[in-house]
Amino acid sequence: MIDLISDTVTRPTPAMRRVMAEAEVGDEQLGEDPSVNRLQEMVAELTGKEAALFLPSGTMCNLVGIKVHTQPGDRIIIERTAHPVTSEAGGPGLVCGVLTYLVDGVRGVFTAEQVEAAADPGDGVHTPPTTLVCIENTHNRGGGKIWPIETLQAVCATAHRLGLKVHMDGARLLNAVVATGLPAATWCRSVDTVWIDLSKGLGCPVGAVLAGDDETMRLARRYKQMFGGAMRQAGILAAAGIYALQHHVERLAEDHANARLLAEGLAETPGIGLDPAEVETNIVFFDVQNTGMTAAAFTEALLAEGVRMGAVGRYRVRAVTHLDVTRQDIERAIQAVRRVVLGRR
Missing domain, CATH: 3.40.640.10 (Type I PLP-dependent aspartate aminotransferase-like (Major domain))
Known part of the structure; x- marks a missing residue:
């Protein structure tokens, strides 16, 4: 997971x-x-x-x-x-x-x-x-x-x-x-x-x-x-x-870099809406309305791919990076999102 x-x-x-x-x-x-x-x-x-x-x-x-x-x-x-x-x-x-x-x-x-x-x-x-x-x-x-x-x-x-x-x-x-x-x-x-x-x-x-x-x-x-x-x-x-x-303080920079990587990958995914420039630290919010899914349906499908994010509105999703998540995990998470979105579309 x-x-x-x-x-x-x-x-x-x-x-x-x-x-x-x-x-x-x-x-x-x-x-x-x-x-x-x-x-x-x-x-x-x-x-x-x-x-x-x-x-x-x-x-x-x-x-x-x-x-x-x-x-x-x-x-x-x-x-x-x-x-x-x-x-x-x-x-x-x-x-x-x-x-x-x-x-x-x-x-x-x-x-x-x-x-x-x-x-x-x-x-x-x-x-x-x-x-x-x-x-x-x-x-x-x-x-x-x-x-x-x-x-x-x-x-x-x-x-x-x-x-x-x-x-x-x-x-x-x-x-x-x-x-x-x-x-x-x-x-x-x-x-x-x-x-x-x-x-x-x-x-x-x-x-x-x-x-x-x-x-x-x-x-x-x-x-x-x-x-x-x-x-x-x-x-x-x-x-x-x-x-x-x-x-564990200075290593927070790794979380920030991973959040930016995630945001950039999400922004390149069809139907996902966000501005990577708004990601300043370790929290990424994005919109899934144009994927044809609600946030709840999106996160449920993503969970089946082994990635957990949070639905925080009808179409809004939150992802947070931290010390238990590596750069490789982020790359895998981006691919999981694309499988969910492209499979749906």
């Missing part, structure tokens, strides 16, 4: 498994796990923040990141296709009690002018206060779109001028780092909180790390406890994150 349904399907490498088995551990909830503490220090340094907090999932990072900046009844500004809106089961509304002001971005990217318009306080009585702007970089539903750094900085500057905080969903931030050459700290300098995922392109089995200033992270630890995220000997998991940060 060539599994391109997501970079969440990656499995820990044998070397990662070894360091997990040999990890120093302690009670994470008491702050006594040396591996967890080291991972948090590494992410704080990487992002240029004062402190960081290891959490079980990226969804919890978004929940905690929203909660530390808001009160129930507040309103947050967020792009319509952002992960907390589309894929986190309504958690921000239920758990944090916030309302969402949805803005329409271009492949997930919106502007400072949109923030200015959305943050209108109204009369200060009937209108809920807007307190937070949420950014997703890279943007999943935008096809792994990287925010232009100038746009990100302008959005943050406008938000802060208006008295708003900024939270960045950086699940795939290191993809942006590798693709652009800009350090993570540069991307994170203007945001108040940010997190990176360990269980996507970095190949870890579990976990994500939220970062911010000391005071915010102390509050975040309280919500980690409240939301059920405190752990015991979590160093076994943190060791995987340490290994990934040391060995």
